Amino acid sequence: MASETGSTDASLIESPLHDRHVALGAKFAGFGGWSMPVEYPAGTVKEHNAVRESVGVFDVSHLGKVMVTGPGAAAQVNARLSNDLGKIEPGKAQYTLCLNEEGGIVDDLIAYYASDEKVLLVPNAANSAEVARRVAEGAPGGVEVTDLHRDYAVLAVQGRESDRVLEEIGLPVGHDYMTFVEADFEGTGVVVCRSGYTGERGYELIVANEAAGALWDRILEAGAEVGILPCGLGSRDTLRTEMGYPLHGQDLSVDVNPVEAGLSWAVGWKKDAFPGREAVLKVKEEGPKRRLRGLVATGRGIPRPGMGVTLVADVPLADITSGTFSPTLRKGIGMALLPTMVNPDAEVGVDIRGRREIFQLVPFPFVDTSVRES
Missing domain, CATH: 2.40.30.110 (Aminomethyltransferase beta-barrel domains)
Incomplete structure (x- = not known):
């Protein structure tokens, strides 16, 4: 349930941008153990329309961040998640699933394939620790799986004017969909990925907590001329629903398999093994x-x-x-x-x-x- 402007449940984790949201008059709600802005004074419909017609910026720092490093890191990720990381090259991102042995969806997530020795995973908030645990199972010596959930912020700049806004603050734009670039913002590294959860052209930015406030401020400043609005999880939900994008915990769960969910394209059917392979293969062959x-x-x-x-x-x-x-x-x-x-x-x-x-x-x-x- 949404809380009044500025108030929050002490048991919930606050985003590194929490003070910015309070200053902007946001209403908050608990989401995956985090206190996140649901909407700002403009309201959900205006925020939604800003993204469809121009540009909006979301704080989605509640999303997980799991780093897998070391010799064989990419191979370990490929063995533990459903999609085939071998289909893409370093510098690309891939939508994938973490399945249990019965083929149920533990979580859906994005894998950022930096190199054979470095893969960043971005799961959903409530499932970050569980995804990290499952990916680490059976890892060979030298492969480290580190949960960085509370070390990095994630900002999503979404809408047809997103290139213009990010270019204004010196970040790289124009790369292909589901590719990413490691860039610099005022001396801090930023991962700039051409992705999002709205169906519009846009980018997701992963940045260390200490630089998140300055990046948020600069985005709002640079986007003022094109009518940028800060957007909460309310408009993120209406935007993703219009696209038919499923949400874990509602449309996806351990009781739902990829074939039922229409996510067969996120399964590497030709891979020799991954958790749940036999179960989902049976559903595919028999029909859901x-x-x-x-x-x-x-x-x-x-x-x-x-x-x-x-x-x-x-x-x-x-x-x-x-x-x-x-x-x-x-x-x-x-x-x-x-x-x-x-x-x-x-x-x-x-x-x-x-x-x-x-x-x-x-x-x-x-x-x-x-x-x-x-």
Whole structure:
């Protein structure tokens, strides 16, 4: 639950940018054990629209940071995670999954492949220590797995004007999607990756805590001319939902496998071994019993996680995993793990506070930003 401006639960970890958020009037909420800004005075819809139309900046320092180093570091990562790191070259980033032996998704994360002896992993906040533990299992001598969760900040600059903003402060821009560059900001190293969770062109910046405040300030200053807004996790959620990007803890969990989640592309099927390989291979061969689907309201209903989804004939199917109001479409949108026997373009009902609202099943993404992302 969001707290009042400036207040926070003492048990939660504060971002290194917490004082900046308080000064900007942010409202906070607990997320993965961290106190993070949900929205600023402009509000979630305006923050969302700033990213879709111009540029916004997010503090996502709650994301984990796990460094794997030493001879054989890349091979160790490749043996413990689902995707095939051998498909990419140093200087590229890869979306991948940490699976258990049953094929359930422990977490989804990004691997930054710097060299055969250095890979940086960025998992979700609540799972950082567990990912570090699993990656370290069976590591040969000389390979070190270090949890740096509280040593680095992560800033996401997202939107079509992101290049202009970062270029203004002297950071490299224009590199290909899912590639990264190690740069310098006022004497401190910064990893600048062409990635993000919004569907818009953008960058994610990983920087040591002590330089995070100055970097945040410079980004807001440089973006003032194009209407940059600081953005909270509320707009991050509406933006990622419009793209059909799953969120661990809602759409993904240890009870969901990659095939069900539509993430088969993040599995290195030709790799000899990784945790969960046999289980997910069996699901792939037999076909999943359910799939993550998108739903769009035909009326004014706004779905929320936990609301029941039924066939129009009142046959229970599943619960909404993610649901929100789409500021871009001006409609309610949602995601649910529905039985594969349901026609992919069927209409379904969603129980919204005791009233059944009709939703149309649609493919992801809900919003097409492909032209802007290139």
